[in-house]
Amino acid sequence: MTTARIAGAAVPEARNGSGAAVAARTRGLRKVYRGTVAVDGVDLEVPEGAVVGMLGPNGSGKTTTIRMLLGLVQPTEGEIELLGVPMPDAADRVLPQVGALVEGPGFHPFLSGWENLQRLAAAEPLLAGRELDGAVSTALERVGLAGAARRKYRAYSLGMKQRLGLASALLAPRRLIVLDEPTNGLDPAGTQEVRRIIAELHAQGVTVLVSSHLLAEVEATCTHVVVLNQGVVVAQGALDDLLESGSPTLLVTTPDGASAVDVLRDHRIPARLAPDGVRVDLTTTTPATVIETLVRAGTRVDEARRERAGLEEAFARLTHDVGELVGEPDLEDAEAVR
Ligand SMILES: Nc1ncnc2c1ncn2[C@@H]1O[C@H](COP(=O)(O)OP(=O)(O)OP(=O)(O)O)[C@@H](O)[C@H]1O
Incomplete structure (x- = not known):
């Protein structure tokens, strides 16, 4: 140590x-x-x-x-x-x-934001007496409360209380x-x-x-x-x-999304129509195969962009059904929670 x-x-x-x-x-x-x-x-x-x-x-x-x-x-x-x-x-x-x-x-509640912080600052072992005022001012400024420093705590809004x-x-x-x-x-x-x-x-x-x-x-x-x-x-x-532990997808931009989805599904490639294009699951295929499949079928591909799963998707996946979990997997084991 x-x-x-x-x-x-x-x-x-x-x-x-x-x-x-x-x-x-x-x-x-x-x-x-x-x-x-x-x-x-x-x-x-x-x-x-x-x-x-x-x-x-x-x-x-x-x-x-x-x-x-x-x-x-x-x-x-x-x-x-x-x-x-x-x-x-x-x-x-x-x-x-x-x-x-x-x-x-x-x-x-009956002390101002400044007075409340003064009391707390005085109890801070790492602050010397001469540093207290400066520490209180700096902390209030940092959270945007300098202008309300002299108002009573009970008159603070929820957000101001949180800032204090x-x-x-x-x-x-x-x-x-x-x-x-x-x-x-x-x-x-x-x-x-x-x-x-x-x-x-x-x-x-x-x-x-x-x-x-x-x-x-x-x-x-x-x-x-x-x-x-x-x-x-x-x-x-x-x-x-x-x-990275989520399933990667490919976002394909095409003028004919509905037929692109049909083509891909005919080739057993999971795909769905999204507002911004066709989202293709890359778990069992590659971007090259997806593009080749579409082009061969005569579907125009304007753009194809690989996307990683967002935190929202990962969170939903991880918190979906904890009952299936055995022990506490770390990220390498995150697939176990799907
Ligand atoms: N003092 C307490 N007495 C009894 N049960 C409690 C107490 N504090 C928390 N719990 C219970 O423990 C569990 C976990 O609560 P906790 O507040 O830690 O969750 P949390 O993730 O912080 O929730 P939230 O996002 O809603 O704030 C809940 O079932 C809650 O009802």
Whole structure:
């Protein structure tokens, strides 16, 4: 184990089996609430420097997993390691380097946004007294709340409350930022800002774990994904690998889509008419065969473009029927969940 020194604090640097540094890891994490299994044997790995999107349908265990990682919920079983340190041991040493936005951050309704952040900043072990005002101003500016800093928290809209929560996560220098549904309640401009903040954090080398319902957001901002379904991890790894695991298609642009589909089906090539052309499943054929088949049959082909499956398709495939799963396949095994 090596030691990394960040923001003046010495913390160990964890590594996974392949030698890559890991910011957060769980083993066999399980949470049962009075008979409801919320999280069931989760082995999570958040690579250092990655932006990891945690996806899953409602009730799949995202919030419970995040809360357990942060020490806000006691696991029923399992182990957690944060920034190389087993939790809850040394939580005092590690948690100051972890910024979090979770539901109900507990702001005081009768204090202003500025005053609320001041109180939180004063409790940050990594901030010296003379740094507090600067840290509060910077955090408020970063989330676009500088203009409303003196207004009472209770007068904030849902989106402004969400922004203040994000500002509190950004108050001090962090190695890991954990955001549970950060775009909840935000308008499109706010969503864009969250995307920009995540990109900034990533550029600074900060690891980000973010849960979201917005697949397009995850596709645009994340380097890695974890997909949960019914408390179980059904896929995790690099976003590109997940997208590659879907069935590739060829989009053929032709003036006569209906007859192109007939020709391909006659040759046992799965194809369907789409608004932008004919979509051909390449699982059992190649682009060259598709084009040759169409041209030989006299069908004009204006353009043929290979497409990879989008995150929406991958998500639907992975969360479709977890009942068929045996164990927790990683991305290489993603076909097993089809
Ligand atoms: N405090 C609690 N007491 C009892 N059951 C709970 C509690 N918190 C969560 N659960 C249950 O655990 C399961 C997982 O919930 P969790 O909130 O972790 O899912 P989620 O993926 O974050 O959902 P969502 O996307 O809707 O926020 C659900 O069945 C939920 O009802």
